[in-house]
Amino acid sequence: MYHVFPYKSTKLFRNLIISSIGEYIFCGDSELIALRRSEPLPGPFYNELKTKHFICAEGEIGAEKMIMGVRRQTKQSYLESSSILLMVVPTIECNCDCIYCQASSKKAHQRSNFMRLDTAYEFCEFALALPHTDIKIEFQGGEPTLHMPAIQFIVKYLEKHKHEREKSIAYVICTNLLEIDLAFIRFAAKHQIDISTSLDGDRELHDHNRPSHKYLSTYSMFQENIAKLRSNGIYPSALLTITRYTMKEIRRIIDEYIGHGFSSVFIRQLNSYGYAYNNSEIQYSNDEFMDCYETGLRYILLQNLEYGNALREELFSILLKKIMTPFLDGFVDLQNPTALARMCLLINHDGSVYPSDEARMMAEMGNRNFQLGNLSEHCSYESMITRSPVFSRLHYLDEIQECRACAYQPYCGADPVRSYYADEISGDSFCGKRKGMYNFLFTIIEEASKPQLRLFRSWANE
Amino acid sequence: MSDCLDDSLLYLPYGMGHICISAVDGQVIQKETIIPGLEPDRIYIDSNGSRRQSSLLEDGCLTIIPTLSCNERCIICPQCKESSGVGALSASIVSSIDYSRIHQVYITGGEPYIAAELLSEIVARIPNDIEISILTNGTLNLLESPFLLRDRLRFCIPLYASISDLHNRIVGYCGFYKTIKNLFHLGNNNIVVELRNVITKQNYTNLPLFAHYVCNNLPFVANVALMGLELIENAEKNSSALWVDPTDYNQYLLEAVNMLIDFKIPCSLFNMPLCTLPNELYNLHVASISPWKRRYLEKCKHCNIQNKCGGMFFSSASAYSHYINPH
Numbered sequence: 001m002y003h004v005f006p007y008k009s010t011k012l013f014r015n016l017i018i019s020s021i022g023e024y025i026f027c028g029d030s031e032l033i034a035l036r037r038s039e040p041l042p043g044p045f046y047n048e049l050k051t052k053h054f055i056c057a058e059g060e061i062g063a064e065k066m067i068m069g070v071r072r073q074t075k076q077s078y079l080e081s082s083s084i085l086l087m088v089v090p091t092i093e094c095n096c097d098c099i100y101c102q103a104s105s106k107k108a109h110q111r112s113n114f115m116r117l118d119t120a121y122e123f124c125e126f127a128l129a130l131p132h133t134d135i136k137i138e139f140q141g142g143e144p145t146l147h148m149p150a151i152q153f154i155v156k157y158l159e160k161h162k163h164e165r166e167k168s169i170a171y172v173i174c175t176n177l178l179e180i181d182l183a184f185i186r187f188a189a190k191h192q193i194d195i196s197t198s199l200d201g202d203r204e205l206h207d208h209n210r211p212s213h214k215y216l217s218t219y220s221m222f223q224e225n226i227a228k229l230r231s232n233g234i235y236p237s238a239l240l241t242i243t244r245y246t247m248k249e250i251r252r253i254i255d256e257y258i259g260h261g262f263s264s265v266f267i268r269q270l271n272s273y274g275y276a277y278n279n280s281e282i283q284y285s286n287d288e289f290m291d292c293y294e295t296g297l298r299y300i301l302l303q304n305l306e307y308g309n310a311l312r313e314e315l316f317s318i319l320l321k322k323i324m325t326p327f328l329d330g331f332v333d334l335q336n337p338t339a340l341a342r343m344c345l346l347i348n349h350d351g352s353v354y355p356s357d358e359a360r361m362m363a364e365m366g367n368r369n370f371q372l373g374n375l376s377e378h379c380s381y382e383s384m385i386t387r388s389p390v391f392s393r394l395h396y397l398d399e400i401q402e403c404r405a406c407a408y409q410p411y412c413g414a415d416p417v418r419s420y421y422a423d424e425i426s427g428d429s430f431c432g433k434r435k436g437m438y439n440f441l442f443t444i445i446e447e448a449s450k451p452q453l454r455l456f457r458s459w460a461n462e
Numbered sequence: 463m464s465d466c467l468d469d470s471l472l473y474l475p476y477g478m479g480h481i482c483i484s485a486v487d488g489q490v491i492q493k494e495t496i497i498p499g500l501e502p503d504r505i506y507i508d509s510n511g512s513r514r515q516s517s518l519l520e521d522g523c524l525t526i527i528p529t530l531s532c533n534e535r536c537i538i539c540p541q542c543k544e545s546s547g548v549g550a551l552s553a554s555i556v557s558s559i560d561y562s563r564i565h566q567v568y569i570t571g572g573e574p575y576i577a578a579e580l581l582s583e584i585v586a587r588i589p590n591d592i593e594i595s596i597l598t599n600g601t602l603n604l605l606e607s608p609f610l611l612r613d614r615l616r617f618c619i620p621l622y623a624s625i626s627d628l629h630n631r632i633v634g635y636c637g638f639y640k641t642i643k644n645l646f647h648l649g650n651n652n653i654v655v656e657l658r659n660v661i662t663k664q665n666y667t668n669l670p671l672f673a674h675y676v677c678n679n680l681p682f683v684a685n686v687a688l689m690g691l692e693l694i695e696n697a698e699k700n701s702s703a704l705w706v707d708p709t710d711y712n713q714y715l716l717e718a719v720n721m722l723i724d725f726k727i728p729c730s731l732f733n734m735p736l737c738t739l740p741n742e743l744y745n746l747h748v749a750s751i752s753p754w755k756r757r758y759l760e761k762c763k764h765c766n767i768q769n770k771c772g773g774m775f776f777s778s779a780s781a782y783s784h785y786i787n788p789h
């Protein structure tokens with residue numbers, strides 16, 4: 001007879017069983033019943049179960065536990081504090097007025113919206129004192145390029161001191177590309193800074209979603225400046241935010257990405273809280289988003305496999321990496337126990353430190369429980385974590401009622417901020433679109449042709 | 463290695479000629495001597511007066527066999543078990559070799575770790591700029607070797623299946639989890655590992671799951687070598703249980719290789735005639751069979767890709783003959 005390790009099952013077209021380390025198998029009813037009853041199994045099913053660590057012989061339990069321990073440790077290596085993402089907000093002001101954004105641009109221009117240079121200095125020292133060795137700094141906004149002095153200070157200071165502190169540091173600037181000049185390009189090239197930008201569609205769609213009080217057409221500026229960057233050897237990645245206005249045009253938008261020669265696109269759902277939430281002209285339901293996402297993804301597959309246009313969807317790739325590979329995917333939102341505050345921090349322009357963007361919004365709404373501290377206190381990362389009422393301990397999906405029985409747990413992520421928001425403020429489910437996303441993911445894998453499966457595997461290993 | 467070394471003499475390249483050594487105890491019998499008829503780059507074995515050229519040194523590769531004994535009993539073992547009792551090669555032979563014409567050393571067996579101390583001694587005597595590959599079944603304690611941190615060290619370890627039942631049946635021993643544990647340790651210590659699998663009737667349908675297992679549990683391996691069967695010794699005795707036609711295994715092979723490639727794990731195919739492979743796999747074919755074991759068929763004469771093809775083992779040629787299809 002054989003020993004069975006814990007697994008959970010769900011039903012799509014066929015049964016899907018998922019083990020605690022995230023191996024999965026599709027199987028028929030009779031096979032699942034035999035497994036549940038520990039009855040003899042058909043040969044191929046037995047072989048697959050054993051290869052994927054669902055079962056073993058009694059004498060092999062110890063060895064299998066060792067192997068699964070290593071697998072789990074690899075997936076949870078973020079708990080060892082090796083790498084971290086620091087989102088830094090140099091300013092909350094913006095030169096753009098995207099219809100889904102609450103940034104700042106809506107607020108009056110004032111100096112207090114900008115990070116002071118002594119705060120930038122405090123940030124650098126804080127970063128260099130982190131226990132993590134691999135640091136990624138992502139400048140966000142507002143529009144970070146409106147405050148280049150802070151960015152330049154931080155990059156130059158860290159570049160100068162990173163060796164003595166034994167850190168490896170990478171930088172990303174998230175920018176709308178409206179005000180890119182040659183000095184900026186030289187700076188980015190010199191320090192090998194990645195650029196991430198936004199493209200919401202063709203001229204009509206993009207200008208509709210992303211108007212600016214300073215520019216007649218933000219699409220024109222995008223076109224002009226992306227060309228400038230590329231001619232200087234910088235190839236930005238791009239984020240696609242879906243609004244109610246553009247969601248029916250997903251194919252047209254993807255054509256636009258292919259036309260611009262992007263190798264990837266991140267299809268982003270609108271934030272479910274804050275400003276965009278109550279705006280019914282731009283907002284949509286989770287189901288509506290999933291429809292749009294599915295249409296988009298199937299269209300991308302078609303473009304790859306029928307027309308030879310290599311475009312990769314980033315969120316899908318991350319999820320594929322989660323389920324198809326033994327590696328840590330680095331997606332902070334979806335780790336269990338939560339990776340917030342362990343694998344990422346957000347540092348606001350005023351020096352306040354949060355585990356996530358949502359925690360910052362929560363603080364703006366008056367709940368400071370999730371704030372970790374402020375750089376001006378000159379307090380180390382470790383002591384911020386220890387004294388945090390929420391993040392001094394690890395948070396698990398099992399603590400969330402609706403997740404307890406869910407088969408997708410091994411791929412999903414705990415998030416105390418989000419679950420507080422769901423329970424106490426919005427009354428929505430914690431899960432949101434996640435379950436629908438996993439259902440879609442596994443459905444498309446289950447029905448994948450061999451070339452599709454190969455494409456998925458190569459995305460997973462990107 | 464199937465040579466039985468009982469009272470044999472070894473002639474190893476040395477200086478301008480050879481050095482003659484007793485294969486049993488490593489005693490030097492004749493130092494640097496030029497013997498008519500011996501090519502300077504070759505190693506010769508003289509067994510009971512009949513002198514044979516051995517494959518031991520080929521294109522700058524030297525093979526050393528510390529012992530022929532083994533703790534496994536593989537159904538595909540290419541070596542004569544009767545010779546297992548042969549005295550171990552002495553380490554002094556290894557230091558008497560002239561390494562100036564050698565760039566790579568293979569240490570194989572038997573299971574070299576049966577003679578762990580001798581193995582360490584041998585490795586210690588090989589100059590540091592020479593790459594050493596150790597072919598071991600990975601079931602014994604690899605971790606206490608003093609030479610583990612040496613540069614230019616590579617382990618070649620067989621794994622025949624994704625599940626213990628099948629692997630253990632093939633090796634005639636409860637080796638699967640021992641080998642896996644050792645692989646984990648080697649991976650943890652960033653030591654270069656090549657996995658080897660031989661395709662037989664026993665395991666060919668397991669190839670896709672084998673690839674899945676490697677990609678998910680052993681993604682650190684530097685290379686996966688998938689090999690055709692050499693029908694000698696044990697493999698020949700068991701040939702009806704082992705031989706599988708290329709047309710039967712090809713789709714499984716393709717599926718496994720594609721998965722390894724998608725996971726960016728390098729993969730190479732040994733000991734399979736080029737024309738028996740699916741086209742997509744031609745570039746992974748390695749012409750690896752030693753010239754003295756290599757055969758081509760009559761119809762290969764008209765083949766346009768013979769220069770890229772490694773041919774087949776003389777022992778397997780007749781089994782392949784139906785599937786050989788000159789291009």
Ligand code: SF4
Binds near residue numbers: 098101143176
């Ligand atoms: S560019 Fe960014 S920060 Fe500015 S309005 Fe648009 S979304 Fe908001």
Ligand code: SF4
Binds near residue numbers: 404412413431434
């Ligand atoms: S969030 Fe949704 S998908 Fe994730 S574990 Fe909870 S119920 Fe499952």
Ligand code: SF4
Binds near residue numbers: 532571
């Ligand atoms: S491991 Fe197997 S093939 Fe190698 S020597 Fe031992 S029995 Fe023979």
Ligand code: SF4
Binds near residue numbers: 735737758761786788
């Ligand atoms: S016909 Fe002969 S030489 Fe040509 S590929 Fe086949 S085995 Fe090799």
